[in-house]
Amino acid sequence: MPSLVLRAAAAVVLAAGVGSGVAAFSRDFRATFGEAGPTNAPASLAPQIAAIEARVPAGEPLLLIGNTRTEELWYAWLIQRLLYPRHVVLVRFEPVTRAEVAALERRWAIRHGVALARRPPDLGFVEAADLGALPTVEPHVWLGALAAP
Amino acid sequence: MTAAAAGLAATALLVAAFTAAGELVLGRASRGLVSANAAFLTGMAVAAAALFPLSLLARGAALSVELGLLAACLAAAAVRRLRGRRPAPPHRRAELDPWTAAALAGILVAVGCFLALDLRHDLHWDGLVIWASKAQVLFHEGSLGRAWYPDDAYELRHLRYPPLVPLFEALLLCVRGRFDFDLVKPVFVPFYVSLLVSIFGGLRAVASTRLAMTGALLLAFLPLLSTRHSAGGYADMPQAAFVAGVVGAALRRDDDALAWLVGGLTTVKAEGTILAVIACAAALLYRRLERRATPAPSRRPWKAAAVIAGFLAVRLTYLRWLAVPDLEYSAPDAVHLTEALHRIRHVARLCFEAALPPRRWGLLWPAFAAAALVLLRRGSALERCLAGATAAAGAILIAPFLFTTWPLELHVAQAYPRLLEQLAPAAVAVAVLGWIRAQSPAMG
Numbered sequence: 001m002p003s004l005v006l007r008a009a010a011a012v013v014l015a016a017g018v019g020s021g022v023a024a025f026s027r028d029f030r031a032t033f034g035e036a037g038p039t040n041a042p043a044s045l046a047p048q049i050a051a052i053e054a055r056v057p058a059g060e061p062l063l064l065i066g067n068t069r070t071e072e073l074w075y076a077w078l079i080q081r082l083l084y085p086r087h088v089v090l091v092r093f094e095p096v097t098r099a100e101v102a103a104l105e106r107r108w109a110i111r112h113g114v115a116l117a118r119r120p121p122d123l124g125f126v127e128a129a130d131l132g133a134l135p136t137v138e139p140h141v142w143l144g145a146l147a148a149p
Numbered sequence: 150m151t152a153a154a155a156g157l158a159a160t161a162l163l164v165a166a167f168t169a170a171g172e173l174v175l176g177r178a179s180r181g182l183v184s185a186n187a188a189f190l191t192g193m194a195v196a197a198a199a200l201f202p203l204s205l206l207a208r209g210a211a212l213s214v215e216l217g218l219l220a221a222c223l224a225a226a227a228v229r230r231l232r233g234r235r236p237a238p239p240h241r242r243a244e245l246d247p248w249t250a251a252a253l254a255g256i257l258v259a260v261g262c263f264l265a266l267d268l269r270h271d272l273h274w275d276g277l278v279i280w281a282s283k284a285q286v287l288f289h290e291g292s293l294g295r296a297w298y299p300d301d302a303y304e305l306r307h308l309r310y311p312p313l314v315p316l317f318e319a320l321l322l323c324v325r326g327r328f329d330f331d332l333v334k335p336v337f338v339p340f341y342v343s344l345l346v347s348i349f350g351g352l353r354a355v356a357s358t359r360l361a362m363t364g365a366l367l368l369a370f371l372p373l374l375s376t377r378h379s380a381g382g383y384a385d386m387p388q389a390a391f392v393a394g395v396v397g398a399a400l401r402r403d404d405d406a407l408a409w410l411v412g413g414l415t416t417v418k419a420e421g422t423i424l425a426v427i428a429c430a431a432a433l434l435y436r437r438l439e440r441r442a443t444p445a446p447s448r449r450p451w452k453a454a455a456v457i458a459g460f461l462a463v464r465l466t467y468l469r470w471l472a473v474p475d476l477e478y479s480a481p482d483a484v485h486l487t488e489a490l491h492r493i494r495h496v497a498r499l500c501f502e503a504a505l506p507p508r509r510w511g512l513l514w515p516a517f518a519a520a521a522l523v524l525l526r527r528g529s530a531l532e533r534c535l536a537g538a539t540a541a542a543g544a545i546l547i548a549p550f551l552f553t554t555w556p557l558e559l560h561v562a563q564a565y566p567r568l569l570e571q572l573a574p575a576a577v578a579v580a581v582l583g584w585i586r587a588q589s590p591a592m593g
Binding site for chain 1: 255259262265266269270271272274277278282285286289298330331363366367369370371372375376377380507508509510511512513516580584587588
């Protein structure tokens with residue numbers, strides 16, 4: 001194959017490669033430095049985690065009721081990991097029944113629950129406290145004692 | 150010292166320790182960046198493979214034992230260096246032509262951009278939910294176990310993932326003294342640098358510095374390797390670093406490191422085991438082709454086979470020991486095989502389309518396809534095996550999607566580009582070698 005054609009083809013491949021990389025860096029820089037925070041736990045989540053830790057004794061397992069909508073799912077996993085290993089957090093996604101919650105309470109000796117929801121779900125929460133909204137999504141974080149099964 | 154600088158310093162310390170361990174395993178002192186890089190990957194692979202047996206022997210303390218062993222390797226290497234210190238030979242400054250210098254500058258810019266993104270990016274989905282979480286459990290449990298966050302059968306599948314990236318993250322946080330998801334990211338910088346060094350070193354052994362640097366430049370700017378998930382804590386770029394290590398060692402004819410690096414493929418991601426088997430098949434084919442051409446192929450095939458078999462045995466034993474069912478893929482029984490057969494064309498089309506978007510790949514895969522054809526017709530035995538193995542890997546990695554329990558389109562769209570990302574270093578090497586071969590006579 002003529003050398004000139006090969007060189008031109010190589011130049012096109014290289015330009016396309018570097019060009020796609022420059023565009024990707026540019027997009028990622030905008031997103032990373034413009035929109036995303038520098039931490040995995042957004043600032044508003046820290047006091048919510050602190051409130052849970054203040055109210056629930058260390059070592060006591062917790063039930064977390066969440067939703068599988070992408071961002072809420074993310075926060076459910078994130079809260080579970082941020083509380084580990086101080087608390088073992090069992091995550092369940094709606095729909096969950098009171099009978100299921102009661103079975104988990106018995107099996108794991110759970111006394112407190114956290115719900116990520118617009119209102120505390122009707123799952124046996126006693127005096128659920130509103131710890132404020134999750135970052136960027138509508139649901140709030142609710143913490144409450146669970147009625148004995 | 151800022152948190153980022155402290156993280157990078159601790160990471161550099163661990164890189165030095167892995168390199169020292171790799172030198173011990175390979176039985177040689179590193180001479181230069183390329184050789185040190187092979188030792189770094191080797192040391193890391195051995196440390197990751199050793200974690201499971203150590204976890205059985207020293208339950209709850211395997212991580213501390215690994216840290217102690219790595220510290221001992223580092224101290225021994227430092228003593229060896231000090232004792233064997235000789236006056237440095239007169240420094241010869243490498244002459245770089247303007248193109249090579251510009252390519253090197255471009256690579257350094259890309260490394261700088263990756264560093265900035267990596268340190269600032271929060272963890273993306275798998276980066277947090279799988280890899281750093283596995284590191285968190287390892288950090289607190291002290292060894293690999295059957296424990297995960299409790300009582301979720303589906304999430305137990307994360308236990309099956311190999312431990313190399315979580316091990317590096319957990320070791321870093323041991324050095325830092327506490328677990329914090331915000332502190333794990335520096336470990337991804339050495340992987341990114343490593344894959345560039347591997348491909349440069351490999352290509353430099355068979356081509357000019359100029360072309361080797363151009364190949365590394367193309368790789369450095371590949372969006373999937375340098376941004377998004379790679380800066381978000383996923384393990385695909387580290388897996389690509391091991392693929393690059395294998396390709397680099399093969400091109401440099403570094404038989405000593407090659408077997409350890411092929412074995413190391415099994416320690417990063419689940420699909421690494423498939424890649425290791427493909428690499429073994431390519432090596433066997435290469436021996437066969439070489440035997441026809443020259444009488445003296447690889448010197449120690451049995452040692453290499455034993456090393457790779459050891460890695461595979463650890464991986465398979467770990468999976469058996471866990472006994473966690475794979476819920477992502479259906480069993481290949483008669484019903485699912487029939488369904489898979491019906492899916493082949495659709496899955497192949499989806500995967501083919503995933504390799505095309507220029508925004509994601511530039512023109513890498515079309516260039517790879519053209520170069521692979523040239524190499525298969527006109528290349529040396531090594532070049533033919535490299536091109537064939539890369540193409541075979543791209544095709545074989547489609548197969549799991551035939552049995553996925555996920556929505557098919559979603560699974561292919563999310564996973565296949567990341568599988569191709571792992572093969573990208575090999576594809577870049579093939580593209581450069583094919584370009585060279587297209588201009589030169591056939592090897593016959």
